[in-house]
Amino acid sequence: MRRTAILLSALFGSLAFSQETLIKVRVEEEGGKEAILPVEVKRRTPKTETTVKEEELKVRSGAGSVNIFKAIELTPSLNIQTDDAYGLGGGSIRLRGFDDTQIGVTIDDMPLNDSGNFRLYPHEYADVENLESITVERGAVSKRNPFYVEIGGAIRIRTRPPANKFGITLSGKYGSFDFKRYFIRLDTGYLLGNRNLPKLFVSYSHTEADKWKGPGKNPEYRDHYTVGISHKVGRLFWEFYYDKNVQLNYKYRGFKFSELSDDRIFRRRDYNDRLLFPNTGRNLNENVNYFEFWKNPYTNQQLRANIELNITNSVKLSLKPYMWIGRGSGTSAIISGGNLFFREFFNYTDRPGAIAELKFELPKDSRLFLGYWYEYADLKEWRPSRRVEVNPDGTFTLNNVANFRYDFIQRTKTTTNTPYLFFESKGLLDKMDINLGVRFASVKRDFKSYRTTGLPYYPEDGVYDDPRLTLDPRLSYEKTYRKTLPSFGVGYQFTNFAYGYFAYAKNYRVPQNFLGDIPAGVSAQFVADQLKPEEADNYDLGVRFDFDKFYIAPSVYYVKYKNRLIRIADPTDPNLIYLRNAGKVDAYGAELELGFVPVRRVSIYTSFSYNEAKFKDESFYDGNKKYNIKDKTVPDTPKYMVKLGGRFELMGFRISPSVQYIGSRYGNLINTEKVSSYTLVNLNVQRRIYKGIDLLVDVVNLTDKKYVGRISTGTTSGTYYAGAPFTISVGLSGRF
DSSP: OHHHHHHHHHHHTOOOOOSSSOOEEOOOOGGGOOEEOSBOOOTTOSSEEEEEEHHHHHHHTTTTOOOTTGGGTTSTTEEEEOSSTTOTTOOEEEETTEEGGGEEEEETTEEOSOTTTOOOOTTSSOOGGGEEEEEEEESSOOTTSOOSBOTTEEEEEEEOOOOSSOEEEEEEEEETTTEEEEEEEEEEEEGGGOTTSOEEEEEEEEEEOBOSSSSSBTTSEEEEEEEEEEEEETTEEEEEEEEEEEEEEEOOOOBOGGGTTOHHHHTTOOSBSSOOSSOSHHHHHHHTTBGGGSEEEEEEEEEEEEEEEESSSSEEEEEEEEEEEEEEEEEEEEEETTEEEEEEEEEEEEEEEEEEEEEEEETTTEEEEEEEEEEEEEEEEEEEEEEEEEOTTSOEEEESSTTOEEEEEEEEEEEEEEEEEEEEEEEETTTEEEEEEEEEEEEEEEEEEBOOTTOOOOSSSGGGGOTTOOBOGGGOEEEEEEEEEEEEEEEEEOSSSEEEEEEEEEEEEOOOSOOOOOOTTOOHHHHHHTOOOEEEEEEEEEEEEEOSSEEEEEEEEEEEEEEEEEEEEETTEEEEEEEEEEEEEEEEEEEEEEEEEEETTEEEEEEEEEEEEEEOOSOEEETTEEEOOTTOBOTTOOSEEEEEEEEEEETTEEEEEEEEEEOOEESBTTSOOEEOOEEEEEEEEEEEEETTEEEEEEEESTTOOOOEEEEEOBSSOOEEEEOOOOEEEEEEEEEO
16 A cells, blocks of 8 residues: 555656647757647547557557557556567557457457457557557447447557658667567658649568567567558548558467466476477476467458548548458467377458448537448358377477367358447537437357368368368357447536546447357357347546646546356256356446646656456356356456656657556456566667667666566466566667
């Protein structure tokens, strides 16, 4: 409590800049250009959200410049966790206690959550150098967004469009653990200098790094390609973006709660760098942890467009088609029947969709939006297991015949037909703002599970074309989930410097495609017929005080999460245990953002979060074992988080430190494994060394703090991953 009191005192005494309002800071740079902090105006927005702009994204994402989560880690109620200092291995996110399968994410309005299990992979979507802004919506999520899931909130990413003038951006970075990153972006400006022609950009980046502990690289390679084109002619505007990411990561090995205090494990133990011969007995137990068996190769492509036509001065039509193409697998190893098996979990996705919207400009600074979201996602998931044969020289071969099997072969076709209506009006009676929205969500799952015996190994998805492939009707189902999702917001300008607001939204999540273990004698259709979407009623109340160079934004929230999908016993037969809408969570808390610009060359931002998330479930089954988790805290949810970030101009250096205090949290549902709090200090320094060329230095974990960087939660025990040690990188960046 003493530490918390000290941190809170420091928080309220800090000088900070806000990410809820735009504060203009006159900084005399080369050429006398006025600098503006990269945060968006939020003076009259009746909901709780923070928009982080371009320059801040680049600083906070660090030298890795690939992880969208790290770029926003100083915002309230976000707990960002990664396995490595650069964020190159992805990581996890919690927002007000809800995990990444409960948070909707879009890029240029294209949904990014996996269509089956809703997972997010923040290191695969974009190069942060190509982003214009990221907005975090906490609580009341706009009903104009295309989501299968939004229980915990939403994150909206916006690509930086092509520049008006020709330019080349180059950067090269090198750092600890053999980190290397190269980035180039070419902006053509208006082609041939003619404003009647399109403008475009192309970019490419290559990133690689060794794991900070253990064998393998993370990533061995990450090659990212981006193309952007935009054009405006008369009443028509259109833009198109294409991202392709090709990546191979080797995984880090987790450890048990009881091993947290063992430094040999915490900072050293990882997967093994060699195989032992013969592959029996004790050697077998060691060989299952060979690093080549634990990796994640993946390639994805995103194609998205925005076409806007001003039909009249007050009516605009927009169409946003998109296509997601994903190809990859996560690999692992397992011991079964005295043999070692190498497993590949393939995930192939083809996902076209479109959002059509009519916007009507109405009197009194009001707007009406009528929209429709359609998507068709074809997801193939299968896992072949091949027996590993270890050779005397330590190499291995995979047996595609003897003991070969498929653990499962599945295919999910998900069709979304979702109309929505949204109305907003600003300046009613000169001081009041309101918005009203409703989305009529309809999501159809067509889940097919296939029998796995008698089928040969295919290196790609050829198993789906094998004539011997037959449907398993007991484990297949069809179900359409429907939910009406309203939202409401009202704001009032009490004085020139005080704005208060209340926001409400009903958010939801449809069930994941795989319904878990189905009891013998029960069909997946029986289970699916009883399911409906999870839902959360979100209430936010806040006020923003803006005194030009001082800004403070406190808010409180309450979330009532119900119809949570958990495994419980059938009310008519206690021996049948399967997925049902029977769980509840109550979440509430307070958030505070503070901003201040004390002098021309100094700006600091700080945020404070208090989050409580409690289960209300009397019973919960893990397998067939029953647990009572009522009033237990949702795992991996720190009660307190305090974050401080600043920017100082000193003798030509731009110094951007940050400090994050992350409170203690549990790693398991029954709350017996409590992980200690930690404080992490990072530092970014930039220096202009020549016209248009900057020297960059980035330090993560400046104090070399030992801490748990990521938790994979469980019922009785979690899996824990060490946070990265002191890491430093240097680089050069220039725009010509």
